[in-house]
Amino acid sequence: MKSKNSFIYTVALIIGDTLAIVGAYSISFIIRVKFITTPIKYPVAADTYLQSLLLLTPFVIILFSFMGLYSSRRSNTPGSTAGRLILGAFMAMLFMACLDYFHPANIFPAKKVLIYGLLISIVFLAIERGIIYLIRYLRNRANIGTPSVLVIGDSPTAKLLVCDIQRPSSNYRLQGVVGDGRLKWTTYKTFDEAVANFLPNIIIQVTTADEPKVDTKILRFAEEHYIDFKFVPSDVNDLSEHLEMELFMGDIPMMSVEPTRLVGWGRFAKRFFDIILSALGLIILSPLFLIIFILEKCTDPKASAIFHQTRLTRGDQKFTLYKFRTQYAKYDGTTPEQAFKRMGRPELIKVYRDNGDFLDDDPRVTKIGRVLRRLSLDELPQLYNVLRGDISLVGPRALIPEELNRYEKKHLILNVKSGITGLAQISGRRDLPWEQRRQLDVYYVQHWSFGLDIQILFKTVGQVFTSKGAV
Numbered sequence: 001m002k003s004k005n006s007f008i009y010t011v012a013l014i015i016g017d018t019l020a021i022v023g024a025y026s027i028s029f030i031i032r033v034k035f036i037t038t039p040i041k042y043p044v045a046a047d048t049y050l051q052s053l054l055l056l057t058p059f060v061i062i063l064f065s066f067m068g069l070y071s072s073r074r075s076n077t078p079g080s081t082a083g084r085l086i087l088g089a090f091m092a093m094l095f096m097a098c099l100d101y102f103h104p105a106n107i108f109p110a111k112k113v114l115i116y117g118l119l120i121s122i123v124f125l126a127i128e129r130g131i132i133y134l135i136r137y138l139r140n141r142a143n144i145g146t147p148s149v150l151v152i153g154d155s156p157t158a159k160l161l162v163c164d165i166q167r168p169s170s171n172y173r174l175q176g177v178v179g180d181g182r183l184k185w186t187t188y189k190t191f192d193e194a195v196a197n198f199l200p201n202i203i204i205q206v207t208t209a210d211e212p213k214v215d216t217k218i219l220r221f222a223e224e225h226y227i228d229f230k231f232v233p234s235d236v237n238d239l240s241e242h243l244e245m246e247l248f249m250g251d252i253p254m255m256s257v258e259p260t261r262l263v264g265w266g267r268f269a270k271r272f273f274d275i276i277l278s279a280l281g282l283i284i285l286s287p288l289f290l291i292i293f294i295l296e297k298c299t300d301p302k303a304s305a306i307f308h309q310t311r312l313t314r315g316d317q318k319f320t321l322y323k324f325r326t327q328y329a330k331y332d333g334t335t336p337e338q339a340f341k342r343m344g345r346p347e348l349i350k351v352y353r354d355n356g357d358f359l360d361d362d363p364r365v366t367k368i369g370r371v372l373r374r375l376s377l378d379e380l381p382q383l384y385n386v387l388r389g390d391i392s393l394v395g396p397r398a399l400i401p402e403e404l405n406r407y408e409k410k411h412l413i414l415n416v417k418s419g420i421t422g423l424a425q426i427s428g429r430r431d432l433p434w435e436q437r438r439q440l441d442v443y444y445v446q447h448w449s450f451g452l453d454i455q456i457l458f459k460t461v462g463q464v465f466t467s468k469g470a471v
Contacts, residue, residue: 029108202228
């Protein structure tokens with residue numbers, strides 16, 4: 001799993017680039033309109049120009065992403081980054097020029113605005129990136145938020161790796177080296193000793209001719225604790241996980257085991273999509289929220305209309321999930337097994353589980369709760385969870401810890417945020433056995449794509465209207 005610091009760093013670059021582009025082309029507009037006396041052939045109002053610029057900038061950021069300016073998989077030497085920035089600024093200028101040419105109304109008042117914007121944007125981007133790089137460098141020197149690395153093996157390649165990590169310009173901190181003592185940096189004799197008191201952010205296994213294969217015990221430990229696992233490649237044919245080649249510190253080729261494709265730019269785009277849709281949903285559906293709230297209070301004035309419960313999301317993190325109440329308040333905080341035993345009907349436990357966690361006439365559910373569940377309206381408050389960042393619109397089902405802990409491969413599911421809807425819900429919902437639904441969750445995590453998210457959302461809307469498989 002990618003570290004939170006890496007994600008924040010990427011977001012900082014995107015925000016910085018956005019400000020640099022908008023600032024550069026705003027200043028170029030002011031220079032041309034206010035300080036150059038040559039008549040303007042196609043006058044454009046300042047507010048209209050700014051609106052157009054703000055609409056164009058997201059496409060420029062997408063262009064930058066395709067050029068690898070937000071990718072951590074490339075060798076980020078100053079020279080290569082500077083070259084991509086200059087090329088990106090030039091491509092952004094060409095993109096805006098083409099759009100201005102084909103657009104029915106003029107976006108730019110004069111050609112020189114584009115030329116000035118290109119030159120100023122290169123300067124601004126260089127300054128902005130330099131400031132962000134400096135802040136990151138100072139944070140690394142102070143060991144603030146620096147990912148810790150545990151190296152497994154003490155071969156000559158491991159020696160080179162350790163030297164790179166300990167360089168002043170490194171973005172990593174060496175936690176230790178596990179080996180037989182051939183390196184002076186060797187600090188642990190066994191892996192268990194190395195992780196006994198402190199978990200690293202990254203584990204790198206350096207394979208050798210004597211030990212050419214990945215240690216499955218260490219790999220499993222990394223998966224279960226949501227730690228990045230990388231290794232210097234030797235024989236990787238036995239691995240089924242998603243693999244990516246990268247140059248660690250710019251000069252050491254190694255394979256990175258990615259438990260999900262939802263990393264980097266995809267993760268940022270998904271979060272941006274979540275914020276926009278959840279905010280719109282909360283605003284548009286606010287009258288419906290009010291109606292349901294009033295009906296809930298009329299049904300049971302003493303009970304809270306909003307039900308909240310602890311669920312699990314990415315990284316095995318607990319959060320409070322919100323839903324409209326569909327059960328009687330006396331069963332709050334209980335598992336189905338506990339609730340059925342409390343009401344004196346333990347025989348319903350087997351029926352409930354055998355029927356895909358569903359009963360046609362569940363005695364725990366209120367009358368209005370049955371309607372809300374059939375139309376999936378009880379899920380609407382989760383839009384607030386999405387806006388907060390607890391979950392996503394699309395993802396594995398957010399389950400309570402007691403339920404998910406009984407699944408052996410729960411660590412695979414929790415590599416991404418849980419969601420309001422997901423692949424399991426559109427593939428049958430209650431009509432599928434519990435185990436099969438979790439397998440679909442794992443499939444989603446390992447095969448994520450933005451197109452898959454869109455497809456799931458559309459199918460979810462269709463199922464809500466048909467009430468197919470509703471719980």
